Amino acid sequence: MTVDTPRSPGLVLVAHGTRNLDAVDEIEGLCRQVRRRIAAPVRYGWVEWDLVEPSPAEAAEQALADGADALVTLPFLAFAAGHSKTDVPGELAPFHDAHPDLPLYHGLVLGQHPRLHDLARRRIADARRTLGLPPEAGEQEALLVTGPGSSDPDANSELAKAARFVADTSSYRWAEIAFAGVTWPRPDEAVRRLHRAGFERITRFSWSLLAGKLEARVDDLINEAWQDIPSVEIVDAGRFGPADEVADAVADRYHEALHGDPRSNCDLCQFRLPLPGRENRAGLPSAGGTGERIRADAAAIQASRADDPNYLDWKKA
Template sequence: MNEPKPALLVVGHGTRDEDGVADFGRFLERLRGRVPVPVAGGFIELSPPPLTEVVTGLYGEGHRRVAAVPLVLVAAGHGKGDIPGAMARELVRHPGLSYAYGRPLGPHPTLLSLLEERMDAALEAAPPAAPTAGPTAVLLVGRGSTDPDANAEVHKVARLFWEGRGAGGPEQRHGLMGVEPAFVSLARPSVPEGLERLRRLGARRIVVVPYFLFRGVLPERVAGEARAYAAGRPELDVRCAEVIGDCDGLADVVAERYEEALGGDIRMNCDTCVYRIAMPGFEDRVGAPQTPHHHPDDPADGHGHGHGHGHGHALGHGYGH
Protein backbone atom coordinates (compact mmCIF):
# COMPACT_ATOMS: atom_id res chain seq x y z
CA MET A 1 0.00 0.00 0.00
CA ASN A 2 1.44 3.33 -1.08
CA GLU A 3 2.04 5.87 1.67
CA PRO A 4 0.04 9.07 1.10
CA LYS A 5 1.99 12.12 -0.03
CA PRO A 6 2.85 14.71 2.63
CA ALA A 7 0.61 17.69 3.20
CA LEU A 8 1.53 20.99 1.55
CA LEU A 9 2.35 23.65 4.15
CA VAL A 10 2.43 27.14 2.64
CA VAL A 11 4.43 29.55 4.79
CA GLY A 12 3.93 33.28 4.36
CA HIS A 13 5.67 36.19 6.03
CA GLY A 14 2.53 37.99 7.21
CA THR A 15 1.17 41.50 6.74
CA ARG A 16 -0.73 44.10 8.70
CA ASP A 17 -2.90 44.70 5.64
CA GLU A 18 -6.29 42.95 5.80
CA ASP A 19 -6.52 42.75 2.01
CA GLY A 20 -3.18 40.94 1.89
CA VAL A 21 -4.32 38.41 4.50
CA ALA A 22 -7.53 37.86 2.52
CA ASP A 23 -5.51 37.32 -0.68
CA PHE A 24 -3.47 34.66 1.12
CA GLY A 25 -6.63 32.89 2.30
CA ARG A 26 -8.18 32.89 -1.17
CA PHE A 27 -4.95 31.56 -2.63
CA LEU A 28 -4.96 28.63 -0.20
CA GLU A 29 -8.50 27.78 -1.34
CA ARG A 30 -7.35 27.86 -4.95
CA LEU A 31 -4.46 25.51 -4.12
CA ARG A 32 -6.84 23.08 -2.43
CA GLY A 33 -8.72 22.80 -5.70
CA ARG A 34 -5.58 22.14 -7.75
CA VAL A 35 -3.31 20.01 -5.54
CA PRO A 36 -4.43 16.47 -4.57
CA VAL A 37 -3.03 16.62 -1.03
CA PRO A 38 -4.09 18.44 2.16
CA VAL A 39 -3.14 22.14 2.01
CA ALA A 40 -2.63 24.42 4.99
CA GLY A 41 -0.94 27.79 5.41
CA GLY A 42 0.16 30.24 8.06
CA PHE A 43 2.44 33.17 8.81
CA ILE A 44 5.69 33.59 10.71
CA GLU A 45 4.78 37.05 12.02
CA LEU A 46 2.36 40.01 11.95
CA SER A 47 -0.92 38.27 11.11
CA PRO A 48 -2.92 35.16 12.03
CA PRO A 49 -2.93 32.26 11.69
CA PRO A 50 0.55 31.73 13.17
CA LEU A 51 2.61 28.93 11.69
CA THR A 52 2.63 27.01 14.97
CA GLU A 53 -1.19 26.86 15.03
CA VAL A 54 -1.30 25.48 11.50
CA VAL A 55 1.41 22.88 12.15
CA THR A 56 -0.37 21.82 15.34
CA GLY A 57 -3.54 21.34 13.32
CA LEU A 58 -1.80 19.15 10.75
CA TYR A 59 -0.08 17.19 13.49
CA GLY A 60 -3.40 16.62 15.24
CA GLU A 61 -4.82 15.23 11.99
CA GLY A 62 -2.08 12.63 11.95
CA HIS A 63 0.41 14.21 9.56
CA ARG A 64 4.01 13.43 10.52
CA ARG A 65 5.69 14.67 7.37
CA VAL A 66 4.95 17.86 5.47
CA ALA A 67 6.44 19.79 2.57
CA ALA A 68 6.91 23.42 3.53
CA VAL A 69 6.95 25.86 0.61
CA PRO A 70 8.00 29.43 1.46
CA LEU A 71 5.63 31.88 -0.20
CA VAL A 72 8.42 34.31 -1.04
CA LEU A 73 9.78 35.50 -4.36
CA VAL A 74 13.48 35.74 -3.50
CA ALA A 75 15.81 33.85 -1.18
CA ALA A 76 16.33 36.57 1.41
CA GLY A 77 16.39 36.29 5.20
CA HIS A 78 12.81 35.01 5.45
CA GLY A 79 13.39 32.07 3.13
CA LYS A 80 16.96 31.33 4.22
CA GLY A 81 16.61 31.69 7.96
CA ASP A 82 13.32 32.85 9.48
CA ILE A 83 11.07 30.15 8.05
CA PRO A 84 13.53 27.27 8.59
CA GLY A 85 14.10 28.59 12.11
CA ALA A 86 10.37 28.54 12.76
CA MET A 87 10.10 25.03 11.34
CA ALA A 88 13.00 23.86 13.54
CA ARG A 89 11.03 25.07 16.55
CA GLU A 90 7.98 23.10 15.38
CA LEU A 91 10.07 19.94 15.21
CA VAL A 92 10.84 20.38 18.89
CA ARG A 93 7.20 21.04 19.74
CA HIS A 94 5.90 18.06 17.75
CA PRO A 95 7.89 14.86 18.28
CA GLY A 96 8.09 12.67 15.20
CA LEU A 97 7.39 15.53 12.79
CA SER A 98 9.69 16.02 9.80
CA TYR A 99 9.56 18.25 6.77
CA ALA A 100 10.96 18.78 3.31
CA TYR A 101 11.72 22.39 2.46
CA GLY A 102 10.99 23.99 -0.91
CA ARG A 103 12.82 26.84 -2.57
CA PRO A 104 11.52 30.36 -3.17
CA LEU A 105 9.13 30.87 -6.07
CA GLY A 106 11.23 33.10 -8.30
CA PRO A 107 12.66 33.63 -10.74
CA HIS A 108 10.35 31.43 -12.80
CA PRO A 109 9.08 31.71 -16.40
CA THR A 110 5.47 31.58 -15.22
CA LEU A 111 6.06 34.52 -12.89
CA LEU A 112 7.58 36.50 -15.76
CA SER A 113 4.46 35.80 -17.82
CA LEU A 114 2.23 36.92 -14.95
CA LEU A 115 4.24 40.14 -14.61
CA GLU A 116 3.76 40.68 -18.34
CA GLU A 117 0.00 40.24 -17.95
CA ARG A 118 -0.06 42.84 -15.17
CA MET A 119 1.98 45.22 -17.32
CA ASP A 120 -0.32 44.72 -20.31
CA ALA A 121 -3.39 45.44 -18.18
CA ALA A 122 -1.83 48.71 -17.02
CA LEU A 123 -0.96 49.70 -20.58
CA GLU A 124 -4.46 48.88 -21.82
CA ALA A 125 -6.09 51.05 -19.18
CA ALA A 126 -7.55 54.39 -20.24
CA PRO A 127 -4.70 56.83 -20.99
CA PRO A 128 -4.45 60.31 -19.49
CA ALA A 129 -6.35 63.18 -21.12
CA ALA A 130 -3.31 63.94 -23.25
CA PRO A 131 -1.67 60.63 -24.22
CA THR A 132 2.10 60.69 -23.98
CA ALA A 133 4.07 59.90 -27.10
CA GLY A 134 7.47 58.36 -26.62
CA PRO A 135 9.33 55.28 -25.47
CA THR A 136 7.84 52.94 -22.87
CA ALA A 137 9.81 51.47 -19.99
CA VAL A 138 9.14 49.35 -16.91
CA LEU A 139 10.24 49.91 -13.34
CA LEU A 140 10.23 46.55 -11.57
CA VAL A 141 10.00 47.22 -7.82
CA GLY A 142 11.02 44.62 -5.28
CA ARG A 143 10.75 44.69 -1.52
CA GLY A 144 14.43 45.31 -0.86
CA SER A 145 16.67 43.47 1.57
CA THR A 146 19.89 43.68 3.55
CA ASP A 147 20.85 40.47 1.74
CA PRO A 148 22.81 41.38 -1.43
CA ASP A 149 21.95 38.03 -3.02
CA ALA A 150 18.22 38.79 -2.72
CA ASN A 151 18.62 42.25 -4.26
CA ALA A 152 20.65 40.75 -7.09
CA GLU A 153 17.76 38.37 -7.79
CA VAL A 154 15.46 41.34 -8.46
CA HIS A 155 18.02 42.69 -10.93
CA LYS A 156 18.05 39.28 -12.60
CA VAL A 157 14.27 39.24 -12.91
CA ALA A 158 14.31 42.73 -14.42
CA ARG A 159 16.78 41.61 -17.07
CA LEU A 160 14.89 38.39 -17.78
CA PHE A 161 11.69 40.39 -18.16
CA TRP A 162 13.31 42.69 -20.71
CA GLU A 163 14.76 39.85 -22.80
CA GLY A 164 12.32 39.16 -25.61
CA ARG A 165 10.18 42.15 -24.66
CA GLY A 166 12.65 44.98 -25.23
CA ALA A 167 13.66 46.95 -28.29
CA GLY A 168 16.01 44.81 -30.35
CA GLY A 169 14.97 41.60 -28.62
CA PRO A 170 14.32 38.44 -30.65
CA GLU A 171 10.55 38.99 -30.63
CA GLN A 172 10.19 42.72 -29.79
CA ARG A 173 6.70 41.96 -28.53
CA HIS A 174 6.50 45.19 -26.56
CA GLY A 175 9.44 47.27 -27.73
CA LEU A 176 10.30 48.34 -24.20
CA MET A 177 13.26 50.70 -24.11
CA GLY A 178 14.30 49.23 -20.78
CA VAL A 179 13.35 47.48 -17.56
CA GLU A 180 14.99 48.94 -14.47
CA PRO A 181 14.96 47.42 -10.96
CA ALA A 182 14.14 49.45 -7.85
CA PHE A 183 13.25 48.79 -4.22
CA VAL A 184 10.68 50.14 -1.80
CA SER A 185 12.74 49.58 1.35
CA LEU A 186 16.21 48.71 2.66
CA ALA A 187 17.98 48.99 -0.71
CA ARG A 188 18.54 51.42 -3.56
CA PRO A 189 17.60 52.66 -6.05
CA SER A 190 14.33 53.79 -4.51
CA VAL A 191 11.12 54.11 -6.50
CA PRO A 192 11.64 57.86 -7.19
CA GLU A 193 15.29 57.24 -8.09
CA GLY A 194 14.35 54.48 -10.51
CA LEU A 195 11.67 56.61 -12.15
CA GLU A 196 14.08 59.52 -12.49
CA ARG A 197 16.68 57.29 -14.13
CA LEU A 198 14.15 56.09 -16.71
CA ARG A 199 13.01 59.66 -17.36
CA ARG A 200 16.60 60.74 -18.00
CA LEU A 201 17.12 57.76 -20.28
CA GLY A 202 14.25 59.03 -22.42
CA ALA A 203 11.18 57.13 -21.26
CA ARG A 204 7.89 58.99 -21.57
CA ARG A 205 5.58 56.18 -20.50
CA ILE A 206 6.63 54.16 -17.45
CA VAL A 207 4.79 51.16 -16.04
CA VAL A 208 5.62 50.54 -12.39
CA VAL A 209 5.37 46.77 -11.87
CA PRO A 210 5.45 45.68 -8.21
CA TYR A 211 7.31 42.40 -7.72
CA PHE A 212 5.00 41.30 -4.92
CA LEU A 213 2.67 38.34 -4.52
CA PHE A 214 -0.30 39.95 -2.76
CA ARG A 215 -1.60 43.32 -1.69
CA GLY A 216 -0.12 44.90 1.40
CA VAL A 217 1.51 47.88 3.02
CA LEU A 218 4.60 47.87 0.82
CA PRO A 219 2.81 47.54 -2.57
CA GLU A 220 0.60 50.45 -1.49
CA ARG A 221 3.74 52.43 -0.71
CA VAL A 222 5.12 51.64 -4.17
CA ALA A 223 1.98 53.03 -5.82
CA GLY A 224 1.93 56.07 -3.55
CA GLU A 225 5.55 56.96 -4.27
CA ALA A 226 4.99 56.51 -8.02
CA ARG A 227 1.94 58.79 -7.95
CA ALA A 228 3.83 61.41 -5.95
CA TYR A 229 6.69 61.37 -8.44
CA ALA A 230 4.35 61.68 -11.42
CA ALA A 231 2.31 64.51 -9.89
CA GLY A 232 4.94 67.12 -10.66
CA ARG A 233 5.89 65.79 -14.11
CA PRO A 234 2.94 66.16 -16.48
CA GLU A 235 5.12 65.22 -19.43
CA LEU A 236 5.27 61.64 -18.14
CA ASP A 237 2.65 58.90 -18.25
CA VAL A 238 3.34 56.85 -15.12
CA ARG A 239 1.11 53.83 -14.58
CA CYS A 240 1.01 51.34 -11.72
CA ALA A 241 0.37 47.66 -12.40
CA GLU A 242 -1.28 45.28 -9.96
CA VAL A 243 0.57 42.71 -7.83
CA ILE A 244 0.81 39.13 -9.09
CA GLY A 245 -2.13 38.12 -6.91
CA ASP A 246 -4.20 35.00 -6.40
CA CYS A 247 -4.23 33.18 -9.74
CA ASP A 248 -3.83 29.74 -11.32
CA GLY A 249 -0.33 30.52 -12.59
CA LEU A 250 0.95 31.25 -9.11
CA ALA A 251 -0.71 28.09 -7.81
CA ASP A 252 1.08 26.08 -10.49
CA VAL A 253 4.46 27.45 -9.37
CA VAL A 254 3.75 26.53 -5.73
CA ALA A 255 2.70 23.03 -6.81
CA GLU A 256 5.95 22.70 -8.75
CA ARG A 257 7.98 23.77 -5.71
CA TYR A 258 6.07 21.20 -3.62
CA GLU A 259 7.06 18.38 -5.96
CA GLU A 260 10.66 19.60 -6.04
CA ALA A 261 10.81 19.55 -2.24
CA LEU A 262 9.58 15.97 -2.11
CA GLY A 263 12.18 14.93 -4.69
CA GLY A 264 15.00 16.75 -2.93
CA ASP A 265 15.48 18.96 -6.00
CA ILE A 266 16.16 22.28 -4.28
CA ARG A 267 18.91 23.85 -6.40
CA MET A 268 19.75 26.58 -3.90
CA ASN A 269 22.46 29.03 -4.92
CA CYS A 270 25.25 29.15 -2.31
CA ASP A 271 27.93 30.96 -4.29
CA THR A 272 26.64 34.41 -3.30
CA CYS A 273 25.01 33.58 0.03
CA VAL A 274 26.20 35.72 2.95
CA TYR A 275 25.56 32.84 5.38
CA ARG A 276 28.11 30.63 3.60
CA ILE A 277 30.47 32.97 1.74
CA ALA A 278 32.37 35.94 3.21
CA MET A 279 30.93 38.54 0.86
CA PRO A 280 32.63 41.97 1.14
CA GLY A 281 30.88 43.98 3.83
CA PHE A 282 28.89 41.01 5.11
CA GLU A 283 31.64 38.83 6.59
CA ASP A 284 29.98 38.76 10.02
CA ARG A 285 26.99 36.81 8.70
CA VAL A 286 28.84 33.62 7.80
CA GLY A 287 27.39 30.80 9.91
CA ALA A 288 25.07 33.18 11.76
CA PRO A 289 22.38 31.44 13.86
CA GLN A 290 18.91 31.30 12.35
CA THR A 291 16.05 31.97 14.77
CA PRO A 292 12.29 32.22 14.24
CA HIS A 293 10.42 35.51 14.23
CA HIS A 294 8.25 36.53 17.14
CA HIS A 295 4.57 36.03 16.28
CA PRO A 296 2.04 37.85 18.49
CA ASP A 297 -0.41 34.94 18.30
CA ASP A 298 2.08 32.29 19.38
CA PRO A 299 1.30 31.67 23.08
CA ALA A 300 4.72 30.13 23.73
CA ASP A 301 6.75 32.90 22.10
CA GLY A 302 9.15 34.59 24.45
CA HIS A 303 9.33 31.58 26.76
CA GLY A 304 12.57 30.05 25.67
CA HIS A 305 11.33 28.28 22.55
CA GLY A 306 13.43 30.14 20.02
CA HIS A 307 16.12 27.84 18.65
CA GLY A 308 19.17 29.48 17.13
CA HIS A 309 20.94 26.34 16.02
CA GLY A 310 23.96 28.04 14.53
CA HIS A 311 23.63 26.08 11.31
CA GLY A 312 23.60 29.24 9.25
CA HIS A 313 22.23 28.81 5.76
CA ALA A 314 22.13 25.01 6.09
CA LEU A 315 18.65 25.39 7.55
CA GLY A 316 17.64 27.33 4.48
CA HIS A 317 18.27 24.26 2.35
CA GLY A 318 16.13 22.04 4.48
CA TYR A 319 18.98 19.56 4.81
CA GLY A 320 18.28 16.82 7.29
CA HIS A 321 14.54 17.54 7.44
Protein backbone atom coordinates in the same frame (compact mmCIF):
# COMPACT_ATOMS: atom_id res chain seq x y z
CA MET B 1 14.53 -0.27 8.76
CA THR B 2 11.83 0.52 6.23
CA VAL B 3 10.52 4.07 6.07
CA ASP B 4 6.94 4.32 4.92
CA THR B 5 6.32 6.66 2.03
CA PRO B 6 3.99 9.49 3.12
CA ARG B 7 0.53 9.09 1.64
CA SER B 8 -0.76 12.56 2.43
CA PRO B 9 2.07 15.10 2.69
CA GLY B 10 0.58 18.46 3.62
CA LEU B 11 1.74 21.91 2.62
CA VAL B 12 2.34 24.89 4.87
CA LEU B 13 2.85 28.23 3.16
CA VAL B 14 4.75 30.74 5.27
CA ALA B 15 4.20 34.33 4.19
CA HIS B 16 5.71 37.57 5.45
CA GLY B 17 2.98 38.97 7.69
CA THR B 18 1.10 42.25 7.42
CA ARG B 19 -1.44 44.52 9.02
CA ASN B 20 -3.34 44.62 5.73
CA LEU B 21 -6.16 42.12 6.10
CA ASP B 22 -6.60 42.00 2.33
CA ALA B 23 -3.50 39.80 2.36
CA VAL B 24 -5.35 37.28 4.54
CA ASP B 25 -8.21 37.08 2.05
CA GLU B 26 -5.70 36.67 -0.78
CA ILE B 27 -3.72 33.85 0.78
CA GLU B 28 -6.89 32.02 1.79
CA GLY B 29 -8.06 32.25 -1.80
CA LEU B 30 -4.70 31.01 -3.00
CA CYS B 31 -4.81 28.03 -0.63
CA ARG B 32 -8.16 27.04 -2.11
CA GLN B 33 -6.62 27.11 -5.57
CA VAL B 34 -3.60 25.07 -4.46
CA ARG B 35 -5.79 22.42 -2.82
CA ARG B 36 -7.39 21.79 -6.21
CA ARG B 37 -3.93 21.14 -7.63
CA ILE B 38 -2.33 18.88 -5.04
CA ALA B 39 -5.29 17.28 -3.18
CA ALA B 40 -3.51 17.57 0.16
CA PRO B 41 -3.96 19.50 3.40
CA VAL B 42 -2.86 23.11 2.77
CA ARG B 43 -2.42 25.69 5.52
CA TYR B 44 -0.69 29.04 5.85
CA GLY B 45 1.16 30.93 8.56
CA TRP B 46 3.11 34.17 8.89
CA VAL B 47 6.72 34.87 9.79
CA GLU B 48 5.70 38.10 11.53
CA TRP B 49 2.84 36.46 13.36
CA ASP B 50 2.73 39.23 15.93
CA LEU B 51 0.97 41.22 13.17
CA VAL B 52 -1.41 38.49 12.01
CA GLU B 53 -1.96 34.87 13.01
CA PRO B 54 -1.36 31.94 12.81
CA SER B 55 2.32 31.37 13.36
CA PRO B 56 4.16 28.86 11.11
CA ALA B 57 4.21 26.28 13.92
CA GLU B 58 0.48 26.69 14.52
CA ALA B 59 -0.20 26.30 10.80
CA ALA B 60 1.87 23.10 10.78
CA GLU B 61 -0.17 21.70 13.67
CA GLN B 62 -3.36 22.54 11.76
CA ALA B 63 -2.09 20.62 8.74
CA LEU B 64 -1.44 17.59 10.95
CA ALA B 65 -4.95 17.86 12.34
CA ASP B 66 -6.21 17.89 8.74
CA GLY B 67 -4.63 14.46 8.22
CA ALA B 68 -1.14 15.19 6.88
CA ASP B 69 1.41 12.44 7.60
CA ALA B 70 4.34 14.57 6.35
CA LEU B 71 4.81 18.25 5.69
CA VAL B 72 6.29 20.46 3.02
CA THR B 73 7.02 23.92 4.36
CA LEU B 74 7.27 26.52 1.63
CA PRO B 75 8.34 30.14 2.15
CA PHE B 76 5.64 32.07 0.29
CA LEU B 77 8.11 34.80 -0.52
CA ALA B 78 9.31 36.23 -3.82
CA PHE B 79 13.05 35.86 -3.21
CA ALA B 80 15.36 34.20 -0.71
CA ALA B 81 16.49 36.66 1.96
CA GLY B 82 16.62 36.61 5.76
CA HIS B 83 13.01 35.52 6.27
CA SER B 84 13.31 32.44 4.07
CA LYS B 85 16.89 31.56 4.98
CA THR B 86 16.71 31.90 8.77
CA ASP B 87 13.33 33.04 10.11
CA VAL B 88 11.09 30.40 8.53
CA PRO B 89 13.31 27.46 9.62
CA GLY B 90 13.67 29.07 13.04
CA GLU B 91 9.93 29.44 13.50
CA LEU B 92 9.39 25.81 12.56
CA ALA B 93 12.19 24.40 14.72
CA PRO B 94 9.98 23.94 17.82
CA PHE B 95 7.41 22.11 15.71
CA HIS B 96 10.09 19.84 14.32
CA ASP B 97 11.38 19.15 17.84
CA ALA B 98 7.86 18.24 18.94
CA HIS B 99 7.42 15.81 16.03
CA PRO B 100 10.88 14.32 15.45
CA ASP B 101 9.56 11.33 13.47
CA LEU B 102 7.43 13.37 11.09
CA PRO B 103 8.95 13.65 7.58
CA LEU B 104 9.53 17.35 7.00
CA TYR B 105 10.62 18.85 3.67
CA HIS B 106 11.57 22.48 3.20
CA GLY B 107 10.83 23.93 -0.23
CA LEU B 108 12.18 26.83 -2.22
CA VAL B 109 10.84 30.36 -2.45
CA LEU B 110 8.89 31.04 -5.63
CA GLY B 111 11.86 33.00 -6.95
CA GLN B 112 12.19 32.98 -10.74
CA HIS B 113 9.54 30.37 -11.34
CA PRO B 114 8.52 30.61 -15.00
CA ARG B 115 4.82 30.81 -14.16
CA LEU B 116 5.48 34.07 -12.30
CA HIS B 117 7.09 35.44 -15.43
CA ASP B 118 4.08 34.31 -17.45
CA LEU B 119 1.86 36.23 -15.05
CA ALA B 120 4.05 39.35 -15.08
CA ARG B 121 3.86 39.50 -18.87
CA ARG B 122 0.09 38.93 -18.74
CA ARG B 123 -0.41 41.71 -16.20
CA ILE B 124 1.62 44.10 -18.36
CA ALA B 125 -0.24 43.14 -21.53
CA ASP B 126 -3.61 43.54 -19.79
CA ALA B 127 -2.65 46.99 -18.48
CA ARG B 128 -1.58 48.14 -21.95
CA ARG B 129 -4.74 46.78 -23.55
CA THR B 130 -6.96 48.46 -20.94
CA LEU B 131 -5.39 51.82 -21.76
CA GLY B 132 -5.67 51.27 -25.49
CA LEU B 133 -1.90 51.08 -25.97
CA PRO B 134 -0.33 48.95 -28.69
CA PRO B 135 0.92 45.52 -27.61
CA GLU B 136 4.52 46.43 -28.37
CA ALA B 137 6.31 49.02 -26.25
CA GLY B 138 7.84 51.94 -28.13
CA GLU B 139 11.39 53.28 -27.96
CA GLN B 140 10.37 55.97 -25.48
CA GLU B 141 8.97 53.44 -23.01
CA ALA B 142 10.70 51.84 -20.05
CA LEU B 143 9.85 49.03 -17.64
CA LEU B 144 10.15 49.57 -13.89
CA VAL B 145 9.95 46.50 -11.65
CA THR B 146 9.69 47.14 -7.91
CA GLY B 147 10.25 44.90 -4.90
CA PRO B 148 10.30 45.10 -1.10
CA GLY B 149 14.08 45.46 -0.67
CA SER B 150 16.47 43.56 1.59
CA SER B 151 19.86 43.74 3.23
CA ASP B 152 20.64 40.48 1.41
CA PRO B 153 22.32 41.22 -1.93
CA ASP B 154 21.28 37.79 -3.17
CA ALA B 155 17.59 38.75 -2.99
CA ASN B 156 18.13 42.23 -4.42
CA SER B 157 20.04 40.89 -7.39
CA GLU B 158 17.20 38.47 -8.13
CA LEU B 159 14.88 41.43 -8.72
CA ALA B 160 17.35 42.77 -11.28
CA LYS B 161 17.30 39.38 -13.00
CA ALA B 162 13.51 39.31 -12.98
CA ALA B 163 13.24 42.78 -14.50
CA ARG B 164 15.73 42.06 -17.25
CA PHE B 165 14.10 38.73 -18.03
CA VAL B 166 10.63 40.28 -18.33
CA ALA B 167 12.07 42.93 -20.64
CA ASP B 168 13.92 40.38 -22.76
CA THR B 169 10.81 38.23 -23.16
CA SER B 170 8.52 41.15 -23.99
CA SER B 171 8.91 44.27 -26.07
CA TYR B 172 10.70 46.53 -23.58
CA ARG B 173 14.27 47.50 -24.30
CA TRP B 174 15.01 49.30 -21.04
CA ALA B 175 14.38 47.94 -17.55
CA GLU B 176 14.98 49.47 -14.14
CA ILE B 177 14.40 48.21 -10.62
CA ALA B 178 13.49 49.96 -7.37
CA PHE B 179 12.81 48.94 -3.79
CA ALA B 180 10.30 49.96 -1.13
CA GLY B 181 13.00 50.25 1.50
CA VAL B 182 16.26 49.02 3.04
CA THR B 183 18.27 49.32 -0.17
CA TRP B 184 18.54 51.52 -3.25
CA PRO B 185 17.18 52.94 -5.48
CA ARG B 186 13.79 54.08 -4.19
CA PRO B 187 10.88 54.08 -6.66
CA ASP B 188 10.69 57.88 -6.84
CA GLU B 189 14.41 58.04 -7.63
CA ALA B 190 13.99 55.47 -10.39
CA VAL B 191 11.07 57.36 -11.96
CA ARG B 192 13.01 60.63 -11.95
CA ARG B 193 16.04 58.93 -13.44
CA LEU B 194 13.97 57.44 -16.26
CA HIS B 195 12.47 60.89 -16.90
CA ARG B 196 15.94 62.41 -17.17
CA ALA B 197 16.88 59.65 -19.60
CA GLY B 198 14.09 60.82 -21.90
CA PHE B 199 11.42 58.15 -21.42
CA GLU B 200 7.88 59.39 -21.93
CA ARG B 201 6.03 56.34 -20.60
CA ILE B 202 6.94 54.01 -17.73
CA THR B 203 5.25 50.68 -17.14
CA ARG B 204 5.57 49.66 -13.53
CA PHE B 205 5.07 46.16 -12.19
CA SER B 206 5.34 45.15 -8.54
CA TRP B 207 7.09 41.83 -7.85
CA SER B 208 4.79 41.33 -4.89
CA LEU B 209 2.77 38.25 -3.94
CA LEU B 210 0.29 39.72 -1.45
CA ALA B 211 -1.19 43.07 -0.51
CA GLY B 212 0.80 44.92 2.14
CA LYS B 213 2.31 48.08 3.55
CA LEU B 214 5.48 47.93 1.46
CA GLU B 215 3.54 47.90 -1.78
CA ALA B 216 1.52 50.90 -0.60
CA ARG B 217 4.79 52.68 0.11
CA VAL B 218 5.93 52.03 -3.46
CA ASP B 219 2.64 53.49 -4.76
CA ASP B 220 3.09 56.62 -2.63
CA LEU B 221 6.69 57.20 -3.74
CA ILE B 222 5.87 56.76 -7.42
CA ASN B 223 2.90 59.11 -7.16
CA GLU B 224 5.09 61.63 -5.36
CA ALA B 225 7.59 61.61 -8.22
CA TRP B 226 4.84 61.80 -10.84
CA GLN B 227 3.46 64.99 -9.26
CA ASP B 228 6.73 66.70 -10.20
CA ILE B 229 6.86 65.28 -13.74
CA PRO B 230 3.24 64.83 -14.91
CA SER B 231 4.39 64.74 -18.54
CA VAL B 232 5.54 61.17 -17.96
CA GLU B 233 2.77 58.59 -18.35
CA ILE B 234 2.91 55.81 -15.77
CA VAL B 235 1.16 52.55 -16.63
CA ASP B 236 0.35 50.56 -13.51
CA ALA B 237 0.50 46.82 -14.33
CA GLY B 238 -0.20 45.82 -10.72
CA ARG B 239 1.34 42.81 -9.00
CA PHE B 240 0.93 39.06 -8.80
CA GLY B 241 -1.89 38.44 -6.33
CA PRO B 242 -3.65 35.06 -5.89
CA ALA B 243 -3.71 34.16 -9.59
CA ASP B 244 -3.74 30.75 -11.27
CA GLU B 245 -0.10 31.14 -12.26
CA VAL B 246 0.92 31.66 -8.62
CA ALA B 247 -1.02 28.56 -7.55
CA ASP B 248 0.73 26.61 -10.31
CA ALA B 249 4.13 27.79 -9.06
CA VAL B 250 3.30 26.83 -5.46
CA ALA B 251 2.17 23.35 -6.51
CA ASP B 252 5.35 22.91 -8.54
CA ARG B 253 7.58 23.90 -5.62
CA TYR B 254 5.62 21.45 -3.43
CA HIS B 255 6.35 18.55 -5.78
CA GLU B 256 10.00 19.63 -6.12
CA ALA B 257 10.44 19.49 -2.36
CA LEU B 258 8.93 16.00 -2.15
CA HIS B 259 10.56 14.37 -5.14
CA GLY B 260 13.75 16.33 -5.61
CA ASP B 261 14.72 18.66 -8.41
CA PRO B 262 18.06 17.83 -10.08
CA ARG B 263 18.30 21.06 -12.08
CA SER B 264 20.91 23.70 -11.40
CA ASN B 265 19.84 27.34 -11.44
CA CYS B 266 17.93 27.10 -14.70
CA ASP B 267 14.29 27.72 -13.83
CA LEU B 268 14.14 29.97 -16.87
CA CYS B 269 16.57 28.21 -19.20
CA GLN B 270 15.73 28.80 -22.85
CA PHE B 271 16.84 25.24 -23.65
CA ARG B 272 14.12 23.89 -21.33
CA LEU B 273 11.21 26.25 -21.96
CA PRO B 274 9.68 27.71 -25.11
CA LEU B 275 10.30 31.31 -24.03
CA PRO B 276 8.61 34.15 -25.93
CA GLY B 277 10.61 34.89 -29.05
CA ARG B 278 12.90 31.94 -28.38
CA GLU B 279 10.49 29.04 -28.71
CA ASN B 280 12.66 27.24 -31.25
CA ARG B 281 15.58 26.99 -28.85
CA ALA B 282 13.78 24.63 -26.46
CA GLY B 283 15.27 21.16 -26.71
CA LEU B 284 18.46 22.24 -28.47
CA PRO B 285 21.69 20.56 -27.34
CA SER B 286 23.30 22.36 -24.43
CA ALA B 287 26.78 21.45 -23.17
CA GLY B 288 26.68 18.29 -25.26
CA GLY B 289 23.30 17.10 -23.99
CA THR B 290 20.31 16.34 -26.15
CA GLY B 291 17.50 17.49 -23.89
CA GLU B 292 15.32 14.38 -24.12
CA ARG B 293 14.94 14.18 -20.35
CA ILE B 294 13.39 17.65 -20.33
CA ARG B 295 11.51 17.56 -23.62
CA ALA B 296 10.42 14.20 -25.03
CA ASP B 297 10.21 15.79 -28.48
CA ALA B 298 13.76 17.18 -28.36
CA ALA B 299 15.09 14.65 -30.89
CA ALA B 300 12.32 15.51 -33.34
CA ILE B 301 12.98 19.23 -32.86
CA GLN B 302 16.66 18.75 -33.56
CA ALA B 303 16.08 16.45 -36.53
CA SER B 304 13.84 19.05 -38.15
CA ARG B 305 16.73 21.50 -38.04
CA ALA B 306 19.42 19.17 -39.38
CA ASP B 307 19.68 21.04 -42.70
CA ASP B 308 19.53 24.50 -41.12
CA PRO B 309 22.92 26.23 -41.49
CA ASN B 310 22.33 27.97 -38.16
CA TYR B 311 21.53 24.74 -36.33
CA LEU B 312 24.74 24.64 -34.29
CA ASP B 313 24.64 28.34 -33.48
CA TRP B 314 22.11 28.70 -30.67
CA LYS B 315 22.32 32.50 -30.92
CA LYS B 316 20.75 32.27 -34.36
CA ALA B 317 18.45 29.30 -33.76
